[in-house]
Amino acid sequence: MKLIVKCKECRSENDSPVKAATRIKIVQKYGEEFEMKCNSCYETHTYEIDDIRAVDYSFGELIKNRIAVxxxxxxxxFTLGFIxxxxxxxxxxxxxxxxISMALLKKNNSGKNLTFNKHKVKGRMSK
Ligand SMILES: [Zn+2]
Structure with missing residues (x-):
């Protein structure tokens, strides 16, 4: 799963500086807000956890991340089939x-993204 944050200034996509499996976990670890400096325009802004979005890895990134598997x-x-x-x-x-294993991994990854994007923290974490 790749987490991205869109810059408030230029709308370019940055890798999220805070990472966890769900938004709730990010809040528990880092709090409800974080600062990020954009890679394109170098503006620093404060973002909320709900600004983070999970996106699919591209096919190339997926293979690079899981090449060992x-x-x-x-x-x-191959060995089994050969023997x-x-x-x-x-x-x-x-x-x-x-x-098949690539397809399964891609599907599994998309499922995690859906879960991440579905659970917003706004409104439920208020103290
Ligand atoms: Zn920017």
């Missing part, structure tokens, strides 16, 4: 298994 899936399924069914089957099985 995909490599393990690839090697293990049991031969070289061609091993290749086909390992490619299919890797594609």
């Amino acid at each position: 995909f490599l393990i899936v690839l090697v293990v399924t 049991l069914l031969g070289l061609n089957a091993g290749l086909i099985i390992s490619v299919i298994a890797t594609l």
